[in-house]
Amino acid sequence: MSVNGSPAGRVAVVTGGGSGIGAAVAEHLGAAGHRVAVLDVNGDAAESVAERLRGDGVEALAATVDVADRTSVDKAAGVVREKFGPIEILVTSAGIEAQTPFTEIPAHEWDRLIAVNLTGTFNTTQSMIPDMLAGGWGRIVTISSSSAQSGAPERAHYVASKGGVIALTKALAFEYSPQGITANTIPPSIIATPMAEAGVAAGHIPKLEDLAMMTPVRRSGLPEDIAAAATFLCSDHAGFITGQVIGVNGGWYI
Ligand SMILES: NC(=O)c1ccc[n+]([C@@H]2O[C@H](COP(=O)([O-])OP(=O)(O)OC[C@H]3O[C@@H](n4cnc5c(N)ncnc54)[C@H](O)[C@@H]3O)[C@@H](O)[C@H]2O)c1
Numbered sequence: 001m002s003v004n005g006s007p008a009g010r011v012a013v014v015t016g017g018g019s020g021i022g023a024a025v026a027e028h029l030g031a032a033g034h035r036v037a038v039l040d041v042n043g044d045a046a047e048s049v050a051e052r053l054r055g056d057g058v059e060a061l062a063a064t065v066d067v068a069d070r071t072s073v074d075k076a077a078g079v080v081r082e083k084f085g086p087i088e089i090l091v092t093s094a095g096i097e098a099q100t101p102f103t104e105i106p107a108h109e110w111d112r113l114i115a116v117n118l119t120g121t122f123n124t125t126q127s128m129i130p131d132m133l134a135g136g137w138g139r140i141v142t143i144s145s146s147s148a149q150s151g152a153p154e155r156a157h158y159v160a161s162k163g164g165v166i167a168l169t170k171a172l173a174f175e176y177s178p179q180g181i182t183a184n185t186i187p188p189s190i191i192a193t194p195m196a197e198a199g200v201a202a203g204h205i206p207k208l209e210d211l212a213m214m215t216p217v218r219r220s221g222l223p224e225d226i227a228a229a230a231t232f233l234c235s236d237h238a239g240f241i242t243g244q245v246i247g248v249n250g251g252w253y254i
Contacts, residue, residue, distance in 0.1 A: 009033040009059075010139075011084045012234065013077075015067050015124055016094030018045025020193030021143055024223030025091050026050075028231040030058030034089060037080040039065045041094070059084070067094045067120030068112075073127045086131035089234045092121045092165075093143045097195060099204045102156045110157045117161035121168060129172075129181065138181035139234040142169045143226070146189045146249055154204075162187070166245055173243030182242035184233050189249035191221040216251025 012029045016022035018040030030036045030053045038053070040046035043064030053060035061083050065076040080087055096116050098109055121142055132138025147155060148162035165185060172183035190196050192208055199205040212220045229248045232238055 009035055010088040010234075011035050011037070011080065011086060012089035012091070013037045013039060013080055013087050013124075013128060014091045014093060015039045015065070015120070016092070016143075018042045018049055018062075020093075020195055021188065021191060021223045021226045022091070022093030023049045024227035025093060025230050026053060026060070027056075028224070028227035029089065029091070029234065030056065030060060032231050032235070034234075035059040035084045036061075037076075037084065037087075038062045039067075039076050039094070041066050067092075067124055068115040070123045070127070073120075073123045077127045081131070086135055087128045088132060088135060088137060089139045090125065090128050090132075091141045091143070091230050091234070092124055094120055094124075095143065095195075097155070097158045097199070099154045099199070099202070100157075101154050105157055113157040113161050114164070117158070118164040118168070121165050125168075125172065129176065132181045133176070133179055136180045138176070139238070140169070140172060140181065140183040141230045141233050142166075142183070142185040143230075144169070144185045144187040144245075146187045146247070146252065149187055149245070149247075169245075170243050177242045182233070182239065184238075184241060184244045184246055186226055186229055186233075186246050186248050188226050189215070189221055189252045191223060191226060193223055215249075219250065221248070221250055 012034040014026045017026040017038035038046045038050045046062035050060040050062035063076040066072045144165040145162035147159045169185040208220045
């Protein structure tokens, strides 16, 4: 049986799966026939996404994890292995942002952004990639940010963390593609999620409808736009795509 290009449903992990882009990725991977583990620091949010998936007939579980904490990541990986088996697909969407003028960024804010966005991606990938190596097949999709391509004011820590995610993904692709594991990154432009809505409310980014008018495709980016691309990159059909920065941005940063 072929499910969306895969010989059978795979075991997929989505970090940050309790909200926004991660929740949409979890739903799309579930719809593609995969078993989905929804990991999030907000355990209730993760559980409600997993519950929604199960309601749609998807095998789904939730686990609370702080991706910045390696012990917590390893524990969650253990839960996934115990319930579903070896991890074959990993989408890292857990992330936080902050807006502070460069000269005023406190060390703890810099450290936390790097810890969650960059070290969190490292922790999760290093913890789970041994399963993919053992199986000779794997898909890693990291969610970075178009701000790492363009730069963005008053977000040096966020932009630097996401630039690190892009570079890390390319390094993983080179190291592991010979062993059947692809690694790609999607750097979204502004996508209508709770994170973006908080940015609008704080006056950090323009209203989403105003941004839509400045976007070549003339609409807001939706979590589903990212999820559709990520799910394709996680399929067997995408086996010749690796080390790539796949823009999903309505034409903004072509
Ligand atoms: N929304 C956008 O406009 C946009 C643009 C570019 C990049 N991104 C990136 O996309 C990813 C998803 O963002 P979103 O817009 O869906 O945001 P969101 O806030 O809706 O979702 C992020 C999720 O990550 C979880 N999370 C935060 N810290 C965590 C931690 N330490 N461990 C585990 N989970 C944690 C949150 O609880 C939340 O459920 C982020 O990495 C973000 O930087 C978003």
